[in-house]
Amino acid sequence: MKIAVVVFPGSNCDIDLYEALHTVCGADVDYVTHKESSLAGYDAVMLPGGFSYGDYLRSGAIARFSNIMGAVKQMADDGKPVFGTCNGFQILTEAGLLPGALKKNDSQQFICKSVPLEVVNNRTVFTTQYEAHERIVLPIAHADGSYYADEETLDKLEENNQVVFRYAEENPNGSLRNIAGICNERGNVLGMMPHPERAVEAILGNTDGLRVFTSLLENGSVHAEA
Numbered sequence: 070m071k072i073a074v075v076v077f078p079g080s081n082c083d084i085d086l087y088e089a090l091h092t093v094c095g096a097d098v099d100y101v102t103h104k105e106s107s108l109a110g111y112d113a114v115m116l117p118g119g120f121s122y123g124d125y126l127r128s129g130a131i132a133r134f135s136n137i138m139g140a141v142k143q144m145a146d147d148g149k150p151v152f153g154t155c156n157g158f159q160i161l162t163e164a165g166l167l168p169g170a171l172k173k174n175d176s177q178q179f180i181c182k183s184v185p186l187e188v189v190n191n192r193t194v195f196t197t198q199y200e201a202h203e204r205i206v207l208p209i210a211h212a213d214g215s216y217y218a219d220e221e222t223l224d225k226l227e228e229n230n231q232v233v234f235r236y237a238e239e240n241p242n243g244s245l246r247n248i249a250g251i252c253n254e255r256g257n258v259l260g261m262m263p264h265p266e267r268a269v270e271a272i273l274g275n276t277d278g279l280r281v282f283t284s285l286l287e288n289g290s291v292h293a294e295a
């Protein structure tokens with residue numbers, strides 16, 4: 070499968086994502102800039118972390134208008150895997166590809182540390198190699214990571230098994246229902262605040278993120294049903 074890593078002005082985890090997929094997992098990956106308007110020939114698209122457009126207005130609020138986002142939406146509509154980590158998650162919510170929003174952390178501080186997570190849904194294309202309810206640890210690094218949605222949306226997310234990762238033991242940012250990552254109803258679009266691409270090699274001190282990418286490579290060509 071062929072994977073696109075989108076580069077926005079201000080992305081700073083694009084290389085990490087590329088390296089995790091290409092160097093560590095041996096995947097066929099290209100950088101695609103925000104200026105492009107097509108993702109023809111790609112089987113999956115990944116939106117990296119960072120500070121797209123300087124986080125002006127709100128994190129992800131300007132990036133959602135980038136040229137490339139029409140093609141990202143098309144991939145989502147086609148049932149192809151679409152992934153966003155951190156700023157990528159913020160862009161996916163701003164673009165309406167995932168419900169809810171990411172608010173400023175309760176502490177009003179940028180938080181950079183490793184946190185324990187529960188894998189709640191191991192049936193998405195990105196999580197099949199995890200055990201259901203497995204505890205893992207991943208790094209977080211954000212100022213705007215507090216997941217918010219109204220009660221009705223939160224209930225729907227839970228009913229449809231769309232909560233994919235939850236903070237375990239501690240809630241670092243005030244996210245409602247300890248939500249760290251969610252998917253869309255079809256399960257092909259996943260957004261998460263933690264950074265799996267920063268935990269893919271022993272030299273990084275943690276390999277708990279690796280299976281997000283190996284799961285995708287194992288399942289990625291299987292498109293979600295409409």
Ligand SMILES: NC(=O)CC[C@H](N)C(=O)O
Nearest residue numbers: 118119155156211212213
């Ligand atoms: N690491 C990141 O992607 C940072 C995300 C975002 N701009 C924030 O600070 O909340």
